[in-house]
Amino acid sequence: MKKRRVKLEDIARKLNISIATVSRALDESPRVKPSTREKVFRMAKAMGYMPNQIAKSLSSGKTNLIGVIIPRYDESFFIEVCRGIDHYVSKHNYKILISSSRTSFESEQENLSFFEKGLVDGIILCPSHETETFSHIRSIINKGIPTVLFDNIKEEVSGADHVLIDDNKASFSAVEYFIKKGKKKIVFIGGIKDKKVFQDRYSGYLEAMKKYNIPIDEDLILHCNSLDREEEDLEISKYFKNLKKRPDAVFTVTDNYGMMSMKILTKLNYNIPKDVEVIGFGDLGVGKVFVPSLTCVAQPSFEMGQKSAELLIDQLKDESDEKHKKRVITLETKIVFRESTGD
Amino acid sequence: MKKRRVKLEDIARKLNISIATVSRALDESPRVKPSTREKVFRMAKAMGYMPNQIAKSLSSGKTNLIGVIIPRYDESFFIEVCRGIDHYVSKHNYKILISSSRTSFESEQENLSFFEKGLVDGIILCPSHETETFSHIRSIINKGIPTVLFDNIKEEVSGADHVLIDDNKASFSAVEYFIKKGKKKIVFIGGIKDKKVFQDRYSGYLEAMKKYNIPIDEDLILHCNSLDREEEDLEISKYFKNLKKRPDAVFTVTDNYGMMSMKILTKLNYNIPKDVEVIGFGDLGVGKVFVPSLTCVAQPSFEMGQKSAELLIDQLKDESDEKHKKRVITLETKIVFRESTGD
DNA sequence: CTGTTAGCGCTTTCAA
């Protein structure tokens, strides 16, 4: 039952004109007489013509598609970034093709290869945590495919633009906020130590403590090693239960850690924020509905997507043969104050 | 700096064989001598050959891409569905192209038109809440593009398969659970009345009450009209504050309503679950970390994606010209018990 | 303003 699609040729034949004229008319080229254009449009509509995007792409050498590779779908940070990208590129007549690398290096390579097959005009990629080498990305760039990296970039890649947030600084400012409020026993709940983001957020904590001459107390530091939520929950619960000292503030490197901390602290009869204040990191919606609502370092995720898109479109537009210099954009974070810090 | 890509012709020339042979060799066709195939593979690798997907698609008539249209990115239900789809189709060598209709009918049409341009081999679509007419979908189907609809289907569309959950039944069973536990004053918090899902969830409530001869008390029913979270929060807070009776159970048509209800009920000095039990609808992750954790009707979102994908792949595989009969799959929901019902 | 023509890179008969 699959009907043959109407093509330019069909319209041309009916109208007794050439395919080229039909093509131009449909493109609203000024090089075709208005009356002809009208005729073509009418006929195209009447015949139910729909251009063949594939043929167009093959012929024009561009697909108007942008490939986006994120480590996972089920993290709202990435979804927000994608929304930001989509928001920007749609204004420039591009669509996005999102792939998940499922935080696997191999899968990231596969996705990249897929895009390398010419389906996309450019690529926006967030390297997975597993990614340690960057030759697969360099290879893409060497083939002349415009590329922008965002968020988790462990190594600079020349030829690609980078969009980042300053994790260190963000973390520093959260801890500084506590210190300025007179907090002394500030717990730091970090993540797996070999992830760069977590290292940076940790160093921000250390630097803030150092700047204000507060000695580091190892007992107040926990680096979570767990991979899933259940485990994390246990790890954090256990930590606070065994903690001999009474902290007056808790800074965690994710919102989830923040909420889990509040959960167990409440059970341990702490009053939040009176006895202990909590700041999380991320601000992806859940912290807002939690009771008490969670103050956190807000990552500009949507904006990050927009900015990445902007840089990519810019590369796409720039027809010059000269290679782009690598541009690095660092986005500002801000703290969103809520109940867990008494706001 | 954009280098010309290596193509079949380049390999053929180097090896002094025809393009056709190279193409076949790379396809692992049995119609090419193993030794030749070896040579071709080696050369292809050496030259860094990457097939051109666009050319392939134009020539073969298939793109191995599946278009997915969801109402919005920022709802984990849809993201889960997409994950389910991706999970299934990737086993069949397909990729998905996700578009959001931003819950706008117009945008849904636009997205569909985009897919109609031949970029995708099939379409999986969740109609937006705004969508009242279905001719745009019928038009796609008439063009012979395999289509599967899921979730919010107000009207049956012949030629497309449907994947649904039984909202009515799911809702019924949640309310029935309360009733069997001896609850009498069961609050129902619904959503905007003209959305089919919400109507169905409402009728499930009514039916359960009727079956067990519990009179309907209008005071215990609220249909939220708000469009954003802040407003919803206010609406629900106000409702409970003004409620003269003390309910012993609350059933809400979304998880969010459930959590907001718990929040205000706790403030009003209800103990959950002792004084009042709460069941939400959705189960998309947040209810689990909330305190108390929220019991809810779990929508099989991932499964819904998988099933939709399965039906689509099935249509794609079926080369017969005969039109598919419309298949309707109804997926089972289940209740996930947590603290808000004392579990 | 319009038509002719040569591709875009690959698949796929058909012939050898």
Added chain:
DNA sequence: TTGAAAGCGCTAACAG
């Protein structure tokens, strides 16, 4: 087992 050649539907350079 291989090759020649005709498309797939559209764009774009060139000619008129």
